[in-house]
Amino acid sequence: MLSILIPTYNYNVFPLVTELKNQADTLEIAYEILVQDDASDLFLNQNAEINLLPYCSYTLNLEKLGRGNNINLLNSLAKYNYVLIMEADAFPEKKTYVKDLILAINQETQVVFGGVTYDTKKPDSDKLLRWKYGQERESISIIERKKKPYHFVFTWNLLIKKQLLSKYPFPSNIKNYGYEDVVFIKQLKQNNITIEHIENKLIHLNSETSLTFIKKTENAVSTLNQLILSNKLEMSDTKIGKAFKVIHFFKLQNVVRYIFKKLAKKMINNLTSSNPSIIVLDLYKLGYFCNLRQNENTFNQ
Numbered sequence: 001m002l003s004i005l006i007p008t009y010n011y012n013v014f015p016l017v018t019e020l021k022n023q024a025d026t027l028e029i030a031y032e033i034l035v036q037d038d039a040s041d042l043f044l045n046q047n048a049e050i051n052l053l054p055y056c057s058y059t060l061n062l063e064k065l066g067r068g069n070n071i072n073l074l075n076s077l078a079k080y081n082y083v084l085i086m087e088a089d090a091f092p093e094k095k096t097y098v099k100d101l102i103l104a105i106n107q108e109t110q111v112v113f114g115g116v117t118y119d120t121k122k123p124d125s126d127k128l129l130r131w132k133y134g135q136e137r138e139s140i141s142i143i144e145r146k147k148k149p150y151h152f153v154f155t156w157n158l159l160i161k162k163q164l165l166s167k168y169p170f171p172s173n174i175k176n177y178g179y180e181d182v183v184f185i186k187q188l189k190q191n192n193i194t195i196e197h198i199e200n201k202l203i204h205l206n207s208e209t210s211l212t213f214i215k216k217t218e219n220a221v222s223t224l225n226q227l228i229l230s231n232k233l234e235m236s237d238t239k240i241g242k243a244f245k246v247i248h249f250f251k252l253q254n255v256v257r258y259i260f261k262k263l264a265k266k267m268i269n270n271l272t273s274s275n276p277s278i279i280v281l282d283l284y285k286l287g288y289f290c291n292l293r294q295n296e297n298t299f300n301q
Helices: 014-027 044-052 067-077 097-103 125-138 142-147 162-167 180-190 210-229 239-249 253-271 278-295
Strands: 002-008 031-037 056-060 082-085 090-092 111-113 158-161 195-197 202-204
Touching: 002 014, 002 067, 002 097, 014 031, 014 044, 014 090, 014 097, 031 044, 031 067, 044 056, 067 082, 067 162, 067 180, 082 162, 125 210, 125 278, 142 195, 158 162, 180 210, 210 239, 210 253, 210 278, 239 253, 239 278, 253 278
Parallel strands: 002 031, 002 082, 031 056, 111 195
Antiparallel strands: 082 158, 090 202, 111 158
16 A cells, blocks of 8 residues: 655654554554665664564665665665655654545545645744745645646655656666756656645754755755756756856856855855845855856756
8 A cells, every 4th residue: 555765864763653653553554664764874773763663664775875766765665556755854744644645545646745834933043044945935835836736846745656656766866965856856747647736744844054954055056057967957947047047148157156256155144144035045046056057068958
């Protein structure tokens, strides 16, 4: 029936596993919970206790695979026809999470996305950026999600047929953070795989500091650039790429790079403040991308 896949890195997923297990046990369905740790060095003892739970397993990778490859590995190990991709630092919003997911499955079900939400309580000031980004850009109503089913979707809290994930796996060449989900969702769209949206949210408990999130954002933008250069993505596949096309058309790359280098420190000061602006984050990402493109001879549509 259901294989629950949890890729993790340096996070204690035991509470999440026990919650999902408790919910699944009440339904009397065939299930398994597989946790694949991507070469962590933290929470190893806590996560090892998962192996003591029936129908649950925890395995530690000896070398880092990257999130997409880790999910591909989990899918290859899964024994049921539907797999549920989870995020390690997320938690069901309600006690009927697994039940509601099962009820959404019918003979025509290919992919189901349940949505994301964040705690309404503000975190500490040094962690506000990631929380605010989640509130504004990720916690999207089901009405809006259904209008753009391939746009407002993430590769967690995602139910998918095992055979579909095997046929359209995450790109194996991405080991760094960022945009593997865009490549994956693009594959689904190109092959007319239907994504159904339901109201069955996970609470994202992300507690990254603003500085950590900025660094991860830089890494993600670098990964995006490599994906475009390798023709895995096109400029038009992302907002950053679309904005860069306009800048390139009007030959403003050098102007944007100059402004970015002049204002980068001030932008980081804003992003790490007690009132970070997501618009400033957008501009920072665009400037960082333009800076990466200065030595590229090809545009890559």
